[in-house]
Amino acid sequence: MISMADIDQIEEWLIGQALSSPDLPAMFAEMCERLRACNVPVDRAMLVWSALHPLIEAEIAFWELGGETYHERITHDQEDSDDWLQSPIRAVLLNRDPMLRRRLKSPNAPIEFPLLMRLQGNGYTDYLALPTHFEIPAIRAEIENTGIVVSWATKAKDGFTDDALDAIRYIQKRLALAARATLESQISRTIADTYLGVTAARKVLDGQIRHGDGETIEAVIYYSDMRHSTSIAELLGPEAYLQYLNDYFAATAGAVQACQGEILDFIGDAVLGVFPTDGQSQKAAVRKAIAAADETRQRIKAFNTRNSALPEMKAGIALSTGAVMFGNIGVPDRLTFSVIGQTVHAAARVESLTKTAGSNVLMTQDVAAFATERARAVGDFELYGFSSRQPLFALE
Numbered sequence: 472m473i474s475m476a477d478i479d480q481i482e483e484w485l486i487g488q489a490l491s492s493p494d495l496p497a498m499f500a501e502m503c504e505r506l507r508a509c510n511v512p513v514d515r516a517m518l519v520w521s522a523l524h525p526l527i528e529a530e531i532a533f534w535e536l537g538g539e540t541y542h543e544r545i546t547h548d549q550e551d552s553d554d555w556l557q558s559p560i561r562a563v564l565l566n567r568d569p570m571l572r573r574r575l576k577s578p579n580a581p582i583e584f585p586l587l588m589r590l591q592g593n594g595y596t597d598y599l600a601l602p603t604h605f606e607i608p609a610i611r612a613e614i615e616n617t618g619i620v621v622s623w624a625t626k627a628k629d630g631f632t633d634d635a636l637d638a639i640r641y642i643q644k645r646l647a648l649a650a651r652a653t654l655e656s657q658i659s660r661t662i663a664d665t666y667l668g669v670t671a672a673r674k675v676l677d678g679q680i681r682h683g684d685g686e687t688i689e690a691v692i693y694y695s696d697m698r699h700s701t702s703i704a705e706l707l708g709p710e711a712y713l714q715y716l717n718d719y720f721a722a723t724a725g726a727v728q729a730c731q732g733e734i735l736d737f738i739g740d741a742v743l744g745v746f747p748t749d750g751q752s753q754k755a756a757v758r759k760a761i762a763a764a765d766e767t768r769q770r771i772k773a774f775n776t777r778n779s780a781l782p783e784m785k786a787g788i789a790l791s792t793g794a795v796m797f798g799n800i801g802v803p804d805r806l807t808f809s810v811i812g813q814t815v816h817a818a819a820r821v822e823s824l825t826k827t828a829g830s831n832v833l834m835t836q837d838v839a840a841f842a843t844e845r846a847r848a849v850g851d852f853e854l855y856g857f858s859s860r861q862p863l864f865a866l867e
Contacts, residue, residue, distance in 0.1 A: 474509065478641060485646060492656060499518045506638070511638050512626075512627035514624060517534070518620075524665075526547065557586075562584070563600045569602070571600040572597070572599045597627070598622065599622065600620060601621055605618045619646070619650050623639055675808055680806070685797055686798060690756065690814070691790060691792040692814050693732060693789075694822050695741065696823075697716075697741070698786060720742065725770065731759055732746045754841045756792070757842070760790050764788050771784050786831065787822045790833075791818040793817075795811065817854060833849070834846065836862050836863075
């Protein structure tokens with residue numbers, strides 16, 4: 472017997488979850504356990520939601536009685552897999568059905584999905600896929616009913632009773648409210664991380680959103696710029712050049728990320744990366760920046776080997792270290808979170824000298840001090856903003 476008083480307690484718990492920042496898979500698993508305790512015979516359930524993420528298409532939380540709950544992320548290139556193409560959840564979304572139910576015990580039940588055949592073979596008697604729509608920033612233009620989809624399955628002898636179905640529908644709407652609050656928070660973090668970088672995103676989301684908010688930090692700056700970009704863009708045309716440019720960023724910005732640095736900005740075809748020294752020694756941060764320069768050269772060489780028919784990819788890279796101001800710049804209602812200061816200016820000036828200094832990677836003296844075995848002096852140069860000529864070093 473299902474008690475609505477017990478269902479109301481689950482509702483109250485979900486409201487509390489919506490007001491906090493729950494882990495969605497863990498919350499879903501606990502909700503399923505609570506439903507079981509209320510005599511709703513759920514033996515298997517799966518929660519699916521779309522993700523606004525540059526790499527992830529959707530996420531899944533799967534719960535089964537007596538098993539471990541798992542959380543899976545589906546990447547964009549996995550959406551054409553056989554499992555997804557033959558999924559009853561996909562059918563519900565594409566057909567915009569309010570519900571898909573299959574009584575697996577019935578000999579006349581349509582078992583048109585491979586999943587249902589497996590469930591039937593494992594003793595399940597009833598299956599329900601139920602979408603709950605809510606407004607959220609568009610994830611995919613061709614699927615307008617954004618929200619969640621939950622599949623429910625039972626091994627109860629007669630399947631889900633009407634009371635059980637009513638309880639599931641009732642609770643799923645409350646689950647959707649809690650999920651929406653969590654997903655909107657996740658989307659905010661994803662957008663901030665993607666467009667600002669992790670460190671800047673955390674500062675902005677922590678409230679540093681006023682004009683002038685910021686702090687001075689010690690960091691190593693990585694600055695790279697593409698060679699001959701104007702002529703390459705003219706030769707390739709807009710679409711081919713866009714792909715070429717993204718391949719260039721994969722070699723440069725991708726190398727910074729691979730070496731635990733952070734991308735702060737893309738300035739045309741230039742990349743501004745930072746390796747903060749917070750929590751580590753200056754030597755460790757310099758080593759990571761040098762590793763990023765090495766990785767960049769290796770990736771560019773590999774690209775040129777694979778794409779001999781394309782214009783040769785070349786880049787100049789500069790490394791400098793020192794104090795930088797990390798904070799909001801711009802106008803009060805249109806800001807960007809970036810680094811400014813002489814260390815950044817030095818990197819940009821030094822990079823321009825890679826065209827004439829005989830090396831595609833140049834370092835300031837403070838960086839070279841931590842790479843003495845690979846640093847080759849190339850001379851003293853006048854750098855705008857510096858009172859005296861500055862020694863520069865090539866990375867051998």
